[in-house]
Amino acid sequence: MTPPADLPESFSPLRDLAWTPITLGRSSAEVWRITLGDGNSVFVKAEPNHPLAELPGEIERLNWLTRMGFKAPRVIDAEQSAERTWLLMSAVPGRDLTHHIADPGLVVRTYAQGLKRLHALDPTHCPFDHGTAARLEDARLRLAANLVDEDDFDTDHIGWSGVQVLDWLADNPPPTGAPTVTHGDSSAPNLLALDGRFSGIVDCGRLGVADAWQDLALACRSIAYNVGQQHVAPFLAAYGAEWDETKYRYYCTLDEMF
Secondary structure, three states, X not given: OOOOOOOOHHHHHHOOOEEEEEOOXXXXXXXXXXXXXXXXXXXXXXXXXXXXXXXXXXXXXXXXXXXXXXXXXXXXXXXXXXXXXXXXXXXXXXXEHHHOOOOHXXXXXXXXXXXXXXXXXXXXXXXOEOOHHHHHHHHHHHHHXXXXXXXXXXXXXXXXXXXXXXXXXXXXXXXXXXXXXXXXXXXXXXXXXXXXXXXXXXXXXXXXXXXXXXXXHHHHHHHHHHHOHHHHHHXXXXXXXXXXXXXXXXXXXXXXXX
């Protein structure tokens, strides 16, 4: 395909290369893979400018992960036009876990390795607060801005309104565990594997300090959906956690707002 017409001038050396749109995911951002002449790739991500846009925050989070030495895309360039924020970033080696669902053991192993490594980062060095209070405020702002897709709610919440979900979340906060650096959207497309092992994370716009179950809940849900419920217990055992129904339900419900 041809690159977008509003591509920033600083990205113009990429204009004549091969652009492939990445359609997996539900965010308002567009993502393209650009194949370089040597066969390697870089990625361009663009999101419309609005007060609740996540891409400016993702750029900050990727730079922080780089300083921490964690396996994630590296920011090559970033620009902001009148309409959109643009990010040029390096590729993470490997393929995301949606390409490995025929190998449940690899999916379980990658999830456990990746989340254990991320959660081992020192939260006192992380400036991004994604605790319950902060996320509920973000959810309220998104609901007011009509950014909550009520038609995409999970089976448990079909027929609910965004207001009903938000009210339930406000009334049922679970006990908060130790502060942990969490990814915030730990679904299968956002973890990568190479040679049978974890190789990195992508889509880091919701990374921040929260309860570890922010990630564990979405990981358990994604594992059950992609490779089967029977693989959830082995994942938790490999990670080193016990099942928590209350937190699982809460953080999956919170995800409806995002």
